Amino acid sequence: MSPAEQSQRRKSTRNGWLLSAPALTLLFLAASGPLLIVLVYSFLTPGQYGNVVWEFSLDGWVGILFTRDIFDGTTNLADAHLTIFWRSVKLSLMTTALTFALGFPTAWFIATRPPAQRAMWLFLITIPFWTNLLIRTFAINEVIRNEGLMNTVLIGAGLISEPIRIINTDTAVFIGMAYVYLPLMVLPLFAAIDRFDMKLLEAGYDLYASRLQVLRHVILPIVKPGIIAGSILVFVPSLGAYVTPRVLGGGKNMMIGNFIELQFGQGRNWPLGAALSMALLLIVMAALLIYVRASTKGNNPHG
Amino acid sequence: MTQKVAITAQNIIKAFGQGATALRALDDVSVDIATGEFFTLLGPSGCGKTTLLRLIAGFEMPTAGKILIDGADVTEMPPNRRPVNTVFQSYALFPHLTVAENIGFGLKMQGRPQAEVKATTAEMLALVKLDAMADRKTSQLSGGQQQRVALARALAPRPKVLLLDEPLSALDLKLRKEMQVELKRLQLETGITFVFVTHDQEEALTMSDRIAVMSAGKVQQVGAPRDIYTRPVNRFVASFIGETNFLPVTATQQGARLSTGDVIAAEGQGTVLIVRPEQLRLGPAGVGAGLAATVTGVVYFGTDIHVNLALSDGTSLTARVPSPVDGGADFTTGQPVAVTFQPGAARLIRE
Ligand SMILES: Nc1ncnc2c1ncn2[C@@H]1O[C@H](COP(=O)(O)OP(=O)(O)OP(=O)(O)O)[C@@H](O)[C@H]1O
Ligand SMILES: [Mg+2]
Numbered sequence: 001m002s003p004a005e006q007s008q009r010r011k012s013t014r015n016g017w018l019l020s021a022p023a024l025t026l027l028f029l030a031a032s033g034p035l036l037i038v039l040v041y042s043f044l045t046p047g048q049y050g051n052v053v054w055e056f057s058l059d060g061w062v063g064i065l066f067t068r069d070i071f072d073g074t075t076n077l078a079d080a081h082l083t084i085f086w087r088s089v090k091l092s093l094m095t096t097a098l099t100f101a102l103g104f105p106t107a108w109f110i111a112t113r114p115p116a117q118r119a120m121w122l123f124l125i126t127i128p129f130w131t132n133l134l135i136r137t138f139a140i141n142e143v144i145r146n147e148g149l150m151n152t153v154l155i156g157a158g159l160i161s162e163p164i165r166i167i168n169t170d171t172a173v174f175i176g177m178a179y180v181y182l183p184l185m186v187l188p189l190f191a192a193i194d195r196f197d198m199k200l201l202e203a204g205y206d207l208y209a210s211r212l213q214v215l216r217h218v219i220l221p222i223v224k225p226g227i228i229a230g231s232i233l234v235f236v237p238s239l240g241a242y243v244t245p246r247v248l249g250g251g252k253n254m255m256i257g258n259f260i261e262l263q264f265g266q267g268r269n270w271p272l273g274a275a276l277s278m279a280l281l282l283i284v285m286a287a288l289l290i291y292v293r294a295s296t297k298g299n300n301p302h303g
Numbered sequence: 304m305t306q307k308v309a310i311t312a313q314n315i316i317k318a319f320g321q322g323a324t325a326l327r328a329l330d331d332v333s334v335d336i337a338t339g340e341f342f343t344l345l346g347p348s349g350c351g352k353t354t355l356l357r358l359i360a361g362f363e364m365p366t367a368g369k370i371l372i373d374g375a376d377v378t379e380m381p382p383n384r385r386p387v388n389t390v391f392q393s394y395a396l397f398p399h400l401t402v403a404e405n406i407g408f409g410l411k412m413q414g415r416p417q418a419e420v421k422a423t424t425a426e427m428l429a430l431v432k433l434d435a436m437a438d439r440k441t442s443q444l445s446g447g448q449q450q451r452v453a454l455a456r457a458l459a460p461r462p463k464v465l466l467l468d469e470p471l472s473a474l475d476l477k478l479r480k481e482m483q484v485e486l487k488r489l490q491l492e493t494g495i496t497f498v499f500v501t502h503d504q505e506e507a508l509t510m511s512d513r514i515a516v517m518s519a520g521k522v523q524q525v526g527a528p529r530d531i532y533t534r535p536v537n538r539f540v541a542s543f544i545g546e547t548n549f550l551p552v553t554a555t556q557q558g559a560r561l562s563t564g565d566v567i568a569a570e571g572q573g574t575v576l577i578v579r580p581e582q583l584r585l586g587p588a589g590v591g592a593g594l595a596a597t598v599t600g601v602v603y604f605g606t607d608i609h610v611n612l613a614l615s616d617g618t619s620l621t622a623r624v625p626s627p628v629d630g631g632a633d634f635t636t637g638q639p640v641a642v643t644f645q646p647g648a649a650r651l652i653r654e
């Protein structure tokens with residue numbers, strides 16, 4: 001390439017940037033603006049009736065883990081908060097595990113259908129997305145509540161005499177989240193399995209691997225990027241879930257999302273709510289970082 | 304070569320699909336493959352070569368018949384318990400493992416001690432000359448190198464039999480020739496029985512101890528390359544391997560009578576006389592014995608020339624004679640010649 005051509009090319013690259021500058025600025029503001037507001041609010045003082053007072057304070061961040069006793073002024077670990085965090089993480093991990101256990105065979109099944117049928121199966125998997133999340137969650141509620149479909153049928157069939165009481169428990173939230181997020185696990189798993197060369201199964205069996213060994217040493221390592229992508233796609237929204245724990249968990253079994261909402265509503269502690277939001281964001285970013293690390297490691301030619 | 308039998312296929316039938324639409328990929332196939340031999344399955348596309356190989360490997364179950372390995376019935380045995388390894392046409396290397404890990408995979412799955420896995424892997428890397436590539440990912444290798452990894456991976460567990468399904472078809476001509484030599488060397492060095500699939504007759508002739516020629520799910524003939532070339536049992540084998548002139552004949556007391564009325568001494572039985580183009584001799588017309596023919600065309604091939612001929616009744620024949628440059632005679636279209644057969648060249652075969 002001649003010097004003239006090079007400078008020409010450089011110029012056109014620069015022009016490209018200039019042309020897209022307005023759009024990029026808008027995108028940047030839209031992405032960072034609300035976040036910045038939340039970040040700033042987390043360092044302010046709560047107002048009397050919600051809102052904030054413009055006075056610097058770390059109470060919001062401290063309040064994530066500690067409470068100040070209103071009588072003697074001592075600071076203690078906030079057990080109630082820890083319970084909520086632990087429930088959120090536990091339920092999210094369990095949801096990820098269950099959606100994987102159900103999603104992997106499903107994705108495998110779809111990926112091994114004749115190509116003409118695959119589109120139809122994928123289409124069926126995405127049907128729940130057509131309905132509003134709230135309505136889907138109420139549908140689950142309808143199925144599992146004490147007088148709901150499941151219990152009516154089981155009692156009617158004489159299999160149980162007392163309804164199985166799972167509504168308003170962690171179990172109900174768990175079932176609901178697994179149902180809601182299952183497609184998010186199936187789709188990336190399908191994409192990974194679809195790319196998997198089925199000849200490798202025969203190569204594995206041919207080289208003395210049992211079915212379990214083929215699964216462990218051939219299939220899982222190769223579809224790992226899909227497993228990680230699916231897990232992140234399920235884990236992240238599970239952690240911030242709001243509707244499902246609200247509808248199926250009753251008022252008591254809060255998750256982080258409900259807890260944040262509480263601070264902006266009845267709790268009237270916007271800085272704490274803002275700090276909790278930022279903390280959730282940090283956890284999610286840490287999870288994504290692990291994802292990027294894990295998924296690039298396998299493909300790194302020098303690693 | 305010992306006469307011990309490594310693999311026996313007994314009256315194998317393999318049908319795909321059910322009922323009226325069922326397709327017999329293998330139709331009553333029986334072969335014995337001797338221990339330590341380089342055995343080739345040769346035939347056109349779709350004749351059932353891969354299917355037979357997959358039955359031996361255990362990826363498919365026969366509809367009827369039995370497979371024996373070293374005398375033991377393995378028909379029902381799953382592939383991971385058969386002492387047989389496969390080199391796949393597409394290589395099927397594990398993309399998430401390095402070259403060395405690929406080669407050690409079989410040993411690891413067999414639960415061999417780590418030291419043995421390591422030692423054998425190193426030995427195999429040396430055998431296929433890939434020592435320098437041990438820690439590379441297989442996607443970073445050339446086609447020929449991947450081919451070697453596939454070979455080493457299949458040889459590492461020291462199988463009783465190595466199955467190779469058109470392992471060279473993805474390589475360019477030069478590399479293919481190199482790998483042919485390499486394969487033959489590996490087979491001699493390891494002493495392992497090779498069952499090799501190809502649809503390339505030249506590859507089959509140059510590499511094999513014995514060849515099974517297949518067509519439409521049936522084994523047409525089994526024999527050493529020379530047997531098959533010089534004594535094909537039917538028209539399919541004769542035409543699939545090398546070039547052949549086919550002449551319709553009627554058997555008489557004196558020999559085979561051609562449509563021209565000439566009678567020729569020929570071995571074998573049947574109604575078709577075959578003779579290879581290079582076994583025809585062309586002499587001046589009217590001198591001595593020979594069939595009267597007219598040259599209808601000459602094609603120059605460098606090392607030799609192909610002379611197209613018509614007998615007195617119009618039956619066409621092709622002769623391959625040395626090129627005039629090498630001291631052979633030259634021919635022109637329309638020239639009358641006398642065609643003689645080399646002794647023992649003419650054979651009768653079934654249709
Ligand atoms: N899984 C299968 N289902 C249905 N038919 C099959 C299957 N596998 C093979 N066949 C059919 O069996 C016949 C023999 O196939 P096979 O793959 O053994 O041929 P081949 O000799 O290996 O051919 P090629 O040289 O093209 O590889 C073909 O007609 C093929 O269509
Ligand atoms: Mg084949």
